[in-house]
Amino acid sequence: MTFPVVGMVGGGQLARMTHEAGIPLGIRFRILSDTAQDSAAQVAADVTVGDYRDLDTLRAFAQGCDVITFDHEHVPTEHLRALEADGVAVRPGPDALVHAQDKGVMRAKLAEIGVPCPRNRIVADPADVTRFAAETAGYPLVLKTVRGGYDGKGVWFVRAEADAADAFRAGVPVLAEEKVDFVRELAANVVRSPHGQAVAYPVVESVQVDGVCDTMIAPAPGLSEALSAQAQRLALTVAAELGVVGHLAVELFETADGRILVNELAMRPHNSGHWTMDGAATSQFANHLRAVLDLPLGDPRPRAPWTVMANVLGGDYPDMYAGYLHCMARDPGLKIHMYGKDVKPGRKVGHVTTYGDDLPDVRERARHAADYLRGTIDE
Amino acid sequence: MTFPVVGMVGGGQLARMTHEAGIPLGIRFRILSDTAQDSAAQVAADVTVGDYRDLDTLRAFAQGCDVITFDHEHVPTEHLRALEADGVAVRPGPDALVHAQDKGVMRAKLAEIGVPCPRNRIVADPADVTRFAAETAGYPLVLKTVRGGYDGKGVWFVRAEADAADAFRAGVPVLAEEKVDFVRELAANVVRSPHGQAVAYPVVESVQVDGVCDTMIAPAPGLSEALSAQAQRLALTVAAELGVVGHLAVELFETADGRILVNELAMRPHNSGHWTMDGAATSQFANHLRAVLDLPLGDPRPRAPWTVMANVLGGDYPDMYAGYLHCMARDPGLKIHMYGKDVKPGRKVGHVTTYGDDLPDVRERARHAADYLRGTIDE
Numbered sequence: 001m002t003f004p005v006v007g008m009v010g011g012g013q014l015a016r017m018t019h020e021a022g023i024p025l026g027i028r029f030r031i032l033s034d035t036a037q038d039s040a041a042q043v044a045a046d047v048t049v050g051d052y053r054d055l056d057t058l059r060a061f062a063q064g065c066d067v068i069t070f071d072h073e074h075v076p077t078e079h080l081r082a083l084e085a086d087g088v089a090v091r092p093g094p095d096a097l098v099h100a101q102d103k104g105v106m107r108a109k110l111a112e113i114g115v116p117c118p119r120n121r122i123v124a125d126p127a128d129v130t131r132f133a134a135e136t137a138g139y140p141l142v143l144k145t146v147r148g149g150y151d152g153k154g155v156w157f158v159r160a161e162a163d164a165a166d167a168f169r170a171g172v173p174v175l176a177e178e179k180v181d182f183v184r185e186l187a188a189n190v191v192r193s194p195h196g197q198a199v200a201y202p203v204v205e206s207v208q209v210d211g212v213c214d215t216m217i218a219p220a221p222g223l224s225e226a227l228s229a230q231a232q233r234l235a236l237t238v239a240a241e242l243g244v245v246g247h248l249a250v251e252l253f254e255t256a257d258g259r260i261l262v263n264e265l266a267m268r269p270h271n272s273g274h275w276t277m278d279g280a281a282t283s284q285f286a287n288h289l290r291a292v293l294d295l296p297l298g299d300p301r302p303r304a305p306w307t308v309m310a311n312v313l314g315g316d317y318p319d320m321y322a323g324y325l326h327c328m329a330r331d332p333g334l335k336i337h338m339y340g341k342d343v344k345p346g347r348k349v350g351h352v353t354t355y356g357d358d359l360p361d362v363r364e365r366a367r368h369a370a371d372y373l374r375g376t377i378d379e
Numbered sequence: 380m381t382f383p384v385v386g387m388v389g390g391g392q393l394a395r396m397t398h399e400a401g402i403p404l405g406i407r408f409r410i411l412s413d414t415a416q417d418s419a420a421q422v423a424a425d426v427t428v429g430d431y432r433d434l435d436t437l438r439a440f441a442q443g444c445d446v447i448t449f450d451h452e453h454v455p456t457e458h459l460r461a462l463e464a465d466g467v468a469v470r471p472g473p474d475a476l477v478h479a480q481d482k483g484v485m486r487a488k489l490a491e492i493g494v495p496c497p498r499n500r501i502v503a504d505p506a507d508v509t510r511f512a513a514e515t516a517g518y519p520l521v522l523k524t525v526r527g528g529y530d531g532k533g534v535w536f537v538r539a540e541a542d543a544a545d546a547f548r549a550g551v552p553v554l555a556e557e558k559v560d561f562v563r564e565l566a567a568n569v570v571r572s573p574h575g576q577a578v579a580y581p582v583v584e585s586v587q588v589d590g591v592c593d594t595m596i597a598p599a600p601g602l603s604e605a606l607s608a609q610a611q612r613l614a615l616t617v618a619a620e621l622g623v624v625g626h627l628a629v630e631l632f633e634t635a636d637g638r639i640l641v642n643e644l645a646m647r648p649h650n651s652g653h654w655t656m657d658g659a660a661t662s663q664f665a666n667h668l669r670a671v672l673d674l675p676l677g678d679p680r681p682r683a684p685w686t687v688m689a690n691v692l693g694g695d696y697p698d699m700y701a702g703y704l705h706c707m708a709r710d711p712g713l714k715i716h717m718y719g720k721d722v723k724p725g726r727k728v729g730h731v732t733t734y735g736d737d738l739p740d741v742r743e744r745a746r747h748a749a750d751y752l753r754g755t756i757d758e
Contacts, residue, residue, distance in 0.1 A: 002700045003719070016402065023399045023422050024656075026699065026717025026729065043402050045422050277403075281712055296707035303682060320405065321381045328675035333660055338405025340382070350405065 003027050004293055007061055009052050010071025011038030013339035013348070014269050014285075017277065018071070019044045021285035027293065032061045039339045040071070055079050062088045069246060069292045070268050073100045074148075091194070091245040091292040092267045099242050100267040103175050104146040113241045115234060116261050118253070120177040122146070126164035129176055136178040143167040144175045155211060180261060182253035186220055187272035188235035189249045191287040191297055198239055199287065199300040200232040201280065206251065206272055212346075213271040215366065216309045218279055218302060221359060223254075231260050238265065247288040249273060271311070271348075276300075278335045278353045279307030304355035306362045310370035312350040314343035317375030320350065326379075327352075327369045334369050382406050383672055386440055388431050389450025390417030392718035392727070393648050393664075396656065397450070398423045400664035406672065410450075411440045418718045419450070434458050441467045448625060448671045449647050452479045453527075470573070470624040470671040471646045478621050479646040482554050483525040492620045494613060495640045497632070499556040501525070505543035508555055515557040522546040523554045534590060559640060561632035565599055566651035567614035568628045570666040570676055577618055578666065578679040579611040580659065585630065585651055591725070592650040594745065597658055597686040600738060602633075610639050617644065626667040628652060650690070650727075655679075657714045657732045658686030683734035685741045689749035691729040693722035696754030699729065705758075706731075706748045713748050 003026050008015045011033025019040055022029040032048050033041040041047045050057040052075050059082075062068050067089040080094035099106040107120050119136045123129050123143070133139050143164060145154040156167045157179075167174045185206040192198040205220035206213060219228070235250040249270035251263040273284035282298025290297050312320070320338055327334055331354070338350040352373070354365040371377045382405050387394045390412025398419055401408040409425040410417075420426045429436040431454050438461075441447050446468040459473035478485040486499050498515045502508050502522070512518050522543060524533040535546045536558075546553045564585040571577040584599035585592060598607070614629040621627075628649030630642040652663035661677025669676050691699070699717055706713055710733070717729040731752070733744040750756045 002698045003717075004700070019422070020399060020402045023395065024714070024716040026715075026719055028421070041424070042407070043398075043424050045420070045424060045426070047424070290707070295703055297711065298707070299711040319381045321383070324674055328669070328677070332676065332678040334677075335403070336405075337403040338382075340405055 004066035005030055005064060006289060006292065007032065007065035007068045008040075008071050009058070009061070009068065009075055011035070011040040011047070012071050013039045013341070013350075015040035015071040016043055016339060017274075017283075017337070018269060018285045018289065021283055022289055025286070025289060027289065030061070030065060032057070039341055042340045053079075055082055058083060059086065062086070067091055067292050069288070070097070073097060073266065073268065077101065089292075093243065093245070096243045096245070097267055100265045102146050103144055103149075103264075104173055106265055107175065109242065110238070110262055113237065115238060116259065118142075118177045118180045118261050118263075120175055123174050123176040125168060126161045129158065129164040130161045132176040141179050142177045144177065145170055145172040146175050147172055180253045180263075181256055182261075183256050184220075184254050185263065186223070186231060186252040186254050186260065187216070187249055187270070188231040188252060189247065189270065189273050189284065190232070190235045190239050191247050191284070191291050191300070192236075192239040192244050193291040193297060194245050194294045196240070197297055198236050199282075199297045200236055201273065201276060201284070201300045202302050203228045203231045204272060204275065212311070212313070212348075214311055215363075215370075216272055216275050217359070217363070218275045218307045218309075224258075227254070227258065227260065234260065234262070238262070246291045247273065247284050271351075274337070274351050275307045275309040275353055277337065279304055279309075279355050305357050306359045307353060307355040308359075308362045308366040309351050309353045310366040311348055312338075312352060312370050312373045314345050314347040314349050315375040316345070318343045320373055323373040323375075327372055331365050331369065334365065336369070336373075383445040384409055384443060385668060385671065386411065386444035386447045387419075387450050388437070388440070388447065388454055390414070390419040390426070391450050392418045392720070394419035394450040395422055395718060396653075396662075396716070397648060397664045397668065400662055401668055404665070404668060406668065409440070409444060411436070418720055421719045432458075434461055437462060438465065441465070446470055446671050448667070449476070452476060452645065452647065456480065468671075472622065472624065475622045475624070476646055479644045481525050482523055482528075482643075483552055485644055486554065488621065489617070489641055492616065494617060495638065497521075497556045497559045497640050497642075499554055502553050502555040504547060505540045508537065508543040509540045511555040519558050521556045521558055523556065524549055524551040525554050526551055559632045559642075560635055561640075562635050563599075563633050564642065565602070565610060565631040565633050565639065566595070566628055566649070567610040567631060568626065568649065568652050568663065569611070569614045569618050570626050570663070570670050570679070571615075571618040571623050572670040572676060573624050573673045575619065576676055577615050578661075578676045579615055580652065580655060580663070580679045581681050582607045582610045583651060583654065591690070591692070591727075593690055594742075594749075595651055595654050595688040596738070596742070597654045597681060597688075603637075606633070606637065606639065613639065613641070617641070625670045626652065626663050650730075653716070653730050654686045654688040654732055656716065658683055658688075658734050684736050685738045686732060686734040687738075687741045687745040688730050688732045689745040690727055691717075691731060691749050691752045693724050693726040693728050694754040695724070697722045699752055702752040702754075706751055710744050710748065713744065715748070715752075 030046040202219040205217040207215040249266040335353040352369040581598040584596040586594040628645040731748040
């Protein structure tokens with residue numbers, strides 16, 4: 001058998017869905033998981049339980065893998081460099097991945113390649129934050145630790161200098177960014193392979209609630225051809241300039257005056273791309289695998305006029321399965337994706353996807369199912 | 380966690396693809412596999428290696444499963460009755476499954492419920508075969524052992540009495556069937572749940588080569604609305620009358636004079652339904668799981684005007700992965716499904732699916748990919 005072995009660091013739902021996409025490709029998929037009960041570990045055959053922060057663990061895991069890739073971006077850069085020095089194919093590599101791990105490095109690089117961002121700089125202390133405010137658009141503004149943030153953590157919305165102290169407590173460099181007056185958030189996701197082939201997914205609208213992705217609408221309604229093309233070209237440029245291999249999610253702000261600015265980057269399959277599992281010819285997970293294996297990429301085009309994904313977050317009700325009867329009966333076209341995770345309030349435990357011709361109907365169906373499964377509504 | 384445990388007996392590619400469909404549903408999937416290297420065992424977390432012919436093994440396997448279902452139809456009927464007597468939910472149950480396991484029982488039941496079949500009867504010896512020939516359409520005709528046949532095995536195409544001896548060597552009852560002058564073969568597949576809800580997939584055309592399914596075209600080209608509806612109604616009737624739970628594949632002959640006759644039944648996901656993974660709103664695997672779990676069934680409607688599936692059979696070339704580069708580059712829309720099985724000549728090692736608006740193009744794309752992967756062609 002000549003099928004390659006792909007090792008993914010991290011056993012969360014991204015690894016679970018990557019494993020799902022790997023099954024039909026016949027590739028062998030190995031997971032380095034925190035515990036044996038992690039989302040992906042529950043459904044995969046080849047699971048190693050271990051600490052990704054330990055270099056010996058990573059080295060042992062990489063042994064026998066043809067390529068290493070990631071469910072999350074927390075693997076220390078120096079460990080990845082060590083693996084590369086060992087001759088392991090790390091995709092995306094540390095030189096690219098650092099731009100997803102360190103917001104300061106990311107902002108500096110994007111400025112260098114001329115990709116538009118909110119005005120920003122590293123700030124030393126609350127007084128420096130006030131100086132930054134004066135240099136740009138004033139308060140309120142946003143503070144972010146350069147490393148470690150995700151799903152709204154490590155991000156502070158700051159109205160005055162007195163609010164700024166929290167961000168500095170972690171002792172990690174802090175990046176200040178002007179608060180963008182955006183009309184909405186978008187995501188322009190692309191996949192790039194080692195030899196430079198790339199595909200761009202339709203630009204999607206991202207509805208965020210409390211700093212967490214809530215609903216994605218594909219394609220973004222009312223987005224002009226010009227702005228859509230600009231967003232896709234921007235994402236392809238970022239992928240090429242940073243040497244990304246695999247899936248790159250570029251989260252964007254669309255301003256009232258029709259400009260797009262980069263918010264965040266993620267170099268892995270991403271929440272903003274889950275809709276592709278049911279709504280595109282090739283899912284982000286399948287294309288991520290193809291890219292890290294240096295296989296030709298699959299068709300990224302949508303299969304339906306509108307596709308909507310809604311996250312299912314944990315509510316007060318611990319039993320997700322109990323909601324299936326109602327949701328499936330109500331909507332035979334509903335696509336449910338559960339992650340096998342214990343329900344905790346606000347935790348991403350799954351997502352639902354709907355698609356069709358009528359956007360308000362597609363949105364309502366997704367919204368209803370997500371709310372019903374969460375327990376927010378009961379009919 | 381309240382997600383149910385589904386136990387599937389058999390670790391072949393049908394179990395592999397059922398596991399794939401179970402991942403997003405969040406259900407827990409357990410496999411009873413012949414070996415640890417079987418197709419499904421390679422990709423699933425919960426694998427028990429054991430002999431499905433041993434009742435103690437089955438009992439231990441069923442322990443802790445909410446429902447037992449099947450990747451194949453070889454589990455002895457008496458064992459299934461014993462499990463049912465233990466209180467295990469066996470779906471489909473032995474009373475239904477016996478009609479897929481024993482062709483004599485199947486033919487008798489279909490006659491009883493008025494479902495059209497080729498003329499047939501059990502025959503005692505070659506002389507009796509000749510008497511049957513005289514009663515019906517003469518030689519050539521078809522002999523089948525009532526139990527144990529699949530993919531062309533246990534089936535004899537008999538031109539004269541002298542050819543009939545082989546069929547009787549196994550010491551198993553032999554069914555004689557008139558050779559039907561069919562214009563093509565069809566499959567009308569349905570899924571039925573314990574409370575009687577059922578969905579019917581589009582009727583597909585099945586191109587067989589040497590008794591093995593080769594290509595499926597969905598929907599069957601040029602099939603009249605009337606004949607399509609008749610085929611679906613026939614399949615739904617068979618499912619209801621036999622008490623099938625789960626997927627039922629009804630393989631049909633379409634005669635020159637526009638009649639349909641039942642050829643074979645299978646009560647499990649089936650080769651004729653693989654196209655649904657990429658071509659229908661809900662795959663046969665997802666709907667089979669919903670049915671055996673008594674969940675509402677998913678939308679069976681097609682997602683593309685034409686979907687074609689071509690089996691990938693082993694040829695002389697052992698390396699399936701080597702063909703990916705060419706096939707994926709040539710056709711970014713191609714969907715490859717490999718089963719992780721070692722290549723042996725004529726063995727089903729995977730399938731490819733294409734879809735689109737232009738049937739000749741969709742067929743050519745599938746044909747080319749299957750031939751290239753098999754090694755029949757090299758460009």
